[in-house]
Amino acid sequence: MSQTNQLALLKNRRFAPFFITQFLGAVNDNLFKNALLVLLAVSSYKMTSINPNFLTNLTAVIFILPFLFFSATAGQLADKYEKSRIIRIIKTLEVVIALCAAVAFYLQSVVLLFTALFLLGVHSTVFGPVKYAILPQHLKKRELIGGNAWVEAGTFLAILVGTLLGGLLVALPNGTLWVSLVMLLLAVSGLVASFSIPRATAAAVNLKINWNPFTETYRNIVMIKKEHELYLAVFGISWFWFYGATFLTQLPVFTADILGGNMEVITLLLTLFSIGVGIGALLCEHLGAKKLELGLVPLGSFGLTLFALDIYWATYDMHEVTQVGIWLFIQEFHHLRVLVDILLLGVFGGFYTVPLYALLQMRSKPEIRSRVIANNNIINALFMVVSGVLVITLFAIGFSIPEIFLATAILNALVAIYIYCLLPEFVLRFIVWLLVHTFYRLRAKGLEYIPDTGPVILVCNHTSYVDALILASACRRPIRFVMYYKIFDWPILRFVFKTSRAIPIASANEDKDLLQKAYDKIADALAKGEIICIFPEGKITRSGRINKFKPGIIKMAHRSAVPVVPMALRGLWGSIFSRNKKRWHLFCPLRKVGLYIGPPVMPDKINTADLYAEVRALKKGVHANSLIKSS
Secondary structure, eight states: OOOOOTGGGGGOTTTHHHHHHHHHHHHHHHHHHHHHHHHHHHHHHHHOSSOHHHHHHHHHHHHHHHHHHHHHHHHHHHHHSOHHHHHHHHHHHHHHHHHHHHHHHHHTOHHHHHHHHHHHHHHHHHHHHHHHHSHHHHSOHHHHHHHHHHHHHHHHHHHHHHHHHHHHHHTSTTHHHHHHHHHHHHHHHHHHHHTTSOOOOOSOTTOOOOOOHHHHHHHHHHHHHHSHHHHHHHHHHHHHHHHHHHHHHHHHHIIIIIIOBOHHHHHHHHHHHHHHHHHHHHHHHHHTTTSOOTTHHHHHHHHHHHHHHHHHHHHTTOOOOSOBOHHHHTTSHHHHHHHHHHHHHHHHHHHHHHHHHHHHHHHSOGGGHHHHHHHHHHHHHHHHHHHHHHHHHHHHTTOOHHHHHHHHHHHHHHHHHHHHHHOTHHHHHHHHHHHHHHHEEEEEEOGGGSOSSSOEEEEEOOOBTTHHHHHHHHOSSOEEEEEEHHHHTOTTTHHHHHHTTOEEEOOTTTOHHHHHHHHHHHHHHHHTTOEEEEOTTSSOOSSSSOOOOOTHHHHHHHHHTOOEEEEEEESOTTSTTBSOSSOOOTTOOSEEEEEEEOOOBOGGGOOHHHHHHHHHHHHTTSOOHHHHHHO
């Protein structure tokens, strides 16, 4: 199977024009917003008598309102119509908005400026569902994590570039003219790039648009609440935007009043956070081995709590008065500590969000995917509004900024516990990921033989107690393992096995009823399109050689009429988790382990002897000719 380099996506027509288009649009949004904020703070008295503090806070509300009111409609449009065409219409609208902003700057009209800001919010609202729904149509499964990583990294980089550019340009002589020209240039460039985006066919052409945003928003929320896994993913993403909004909103005042840094230092902290998110996002593909790795989400939430707590511990008793530049600032150890914390908050934020966005894309049905993303945008906006209200409330009752960071860290830990209790797959995947990346260096060949959808039975040799964890870490889809009932009932691990929906089984001599129940559960799971994995030896090898296969696998395959994929693990015999008396030391790191997967075998062509021969051949690095010919 060919491996797509993450960097190669930026050269691929399936991704590069889209990435450029969305990046330029995000830069434009933030350029205008920050230029407007600076203009209102410095020169609002020339344009209106309204309090500038009120106007600056009003900008955030006006930009976010379209997300609340129009996201549901935008999701329907993205599901019903061809997506590259929608993007070109959106980019054309952006050019019109840039011209509107230029006129507003020229006339120094607050009303027109806020109208342009509102229209930019509409532009981003309509683009949001298309942005994430188009990726699964243009990218392969193994490229999706990399694509999401680039989008997430690009978004935060665009926020940084736009914010800095807006502040710099508006401060120049004839600054509003420069802002207008650059906005128009970015909008036209984005429109030109959008014409190279490949077509992405409509997913629900027969969908009837409900133009009432309130009823459609309610219907969207009801729809996603029925999809328990997707609902929790949306909740998790929205929480990150709550968390990020809380931190980034307080960062300028925190830097000036608590750390004693000037505007250069504020820019440095914002830059570090954005770079951190980019690093974390791009590392997700490497750490997850190019697949959806939900184990990174608990790792991310742990880091978000830990480094927010450390910012509090480093600054709770600080109150600097003199504002210094970067050179003097970095000479203080506690300042360097905060810089590292800010950077790592971004890194772990990337670990947290990229898998959640990929989860929404991979596990939502294509015909409703855009509406799922739209619903996510609605909830994101609500969480950011709640963040603002909560911060105002905490300030009113006497909290300092470090204490607000402390409260956010504690809330983050509580939210993480809530999500992982309701959806333990995240924690289980983290345990699997941690184990595999601590003890082993896994190399898998033949993963393409495991289908992306539909039922299949996996069979594998049984070498150690962690075989199931190795297989779970390698497979892109969740696996339901069939396991011996006495191990399933171990007191400490029973919760883990039950949570992972393992199926206990016994021999006919031990418990005929349990055996039949196991067969029924396996058939039911396969009927629902799930993956079942069984170790047909029935026990872990004591000699390193593959034991004789039991006939139950044949009964399962024939009953459900599903293909069987043979696999072989190599390199685990002799490990601390095997039954070899001459085992490696417990802390032997990054031991090479191989997983070799053969082509699927149709149920009418399968027998235990041939299946045994294929698994044995795979363990030696070759295929058994009998099964290749028969399948």
